[in-house]
Amino acid sequence: MPHPDLEKIHHDITAWYSANARDLPWRGPAADPWAVMVSEFMLQQTPVVRVRPVWESWMERWPTPAALAAEPVAEAVRAWGRLGYPRRALRLHAAAVVITDEHGGKVPGTEAELLALPGIGTYTAAAIACFAFKVPTVVVDTNIRRVHARLVSGRALPEQNQNAAELALAARLLPAAGPGDTVGTALANDWNIAVMELGALVCTARSPRCEDCPVLNQCAWIAAGRPEPHYKPKGQPWHGTDRQVRGAMMAVLRHSPGPVNREELLGAPDLAVVASKPRITVSARQGDPAHEAWVTLHALPALAEQRERALDSLLADGLAQQGATGIRLPR
Known part of the structure; x- marks a missing residue:
């Protein structure tokens, strides 16, 4: 048994979920x-x-x-x-x-x-x-891994990448449910979503609200004095990355009713000139989504090679297609 109070933990976390779960449409009976x-x-x-x-x-x-x-x-x-x-x-x-x-x-x-x-x-x-x-299977996402790490392993954060030990721990923590055991199956399913919700709302990565945690007194991390993480988490950058350029190009393609010339995606032409060309599908009207997408794309301080790289990756991923008349979303 991975924790001496496992039965109580099952009860306390699932009861907390029953009282505090967010009302989300994909969780409803319909x-x-x-x-x-x-x-x-x-x-x-x-x-x-x-x-x-x-x-x-x-x-x-x-x-x-x-x-x-x-x-x-x-x-x-x-x-x-x-x-x-x-x-x-x-x-x-x-x-x-x-x-x-x-x-x-x-x-x-x-x-x-x-x-x-x-x-x-x-x-x-x-x-x-x-x-x-309602299959009583092991579900492990980032929120669940973090709750398990603190509650049982006494660590501030799970490992940077999911490993076999974390999966094994999750399997041991899952309430038992044999064939035909409807009560055990219901508890196992409630446990998965309850731990996930606890990690999303209370046992968060940066500012955990420990005072609101239903298993505060059973938490190994609290008992250990809340030790610091054994690594420094790295957030995913956005500004200046290929992802930002890809996103701006995708916005242009989503709002363009027809194909767009490659040179227009890669360059930064004057929008008034672009809008005057009949073969280009950008509107010069303020508030128009297509116009705003073009403005955002051309305002990026991205060098030519980064723009080329971003567009080529969209084509390689199948998110854009090159045709005889230009580049468009996949058909």
Whole structure:
């Protein structure tokens, strides 16, 4: 047993969740497996506050995998908006096509079947199986790893990269649920989402609210005197990176009704001149999303080689396509 008070910890954390869980639409009784799957794709490295409005628009437009699969992939990329990491939109669309063609339009319910879908890795397969199909499986994300590290291992942060020891610890902490054990299965599923929520709301990375923690008295990190992290976390930079340039180019492509010339994406021409050319799809009107996207792109202090690199990576990733008339979102 990884903790002497494990049964009490299970009770205290799941009871805390029952009283404090956020009211999120993909957790509600009306959320089907597709709704859960879309949320899991969108929530990867993206906070709930940014995901929720996009998820709601997405589900209204594409309430089933078949509805998304019937649309061009460019529409999925456009609808992804500014969530970031837009390759997720490509993969979600590809997964919807496979679900429609090979699973009768229904999201499959086993981890093995989920892992076979495009864009789904170990965590996402486990999360969908657990949250959509009530499979008592081990779910381990960054929030869960951090709670486990503090509560049981006495460390301020988990390892920088997930390892086998952390997975083994998560498996030992998961409430037992044998075949036909509905009570154990329910507790295992509640445990996964409850620990994840505790990490997101209370046991946060930078400023944990320990006074609000339901297992404060059982926490090994607190008992050890809150030792400092054994490494210094490094945030992901944005300004000046290829990711920033890629994002600005994607904004232009999303808001352009037609293809865009490569030179216009790579250069920084005068917008009044650009807007006067009929073959260029940028509007000079203030407040127009296309115009604002062009302004943002051309205002970046990016050297020519960085712009070339960013655009070539978009083409290589399938997020943009070069055609006879210019560059556009994938069809």
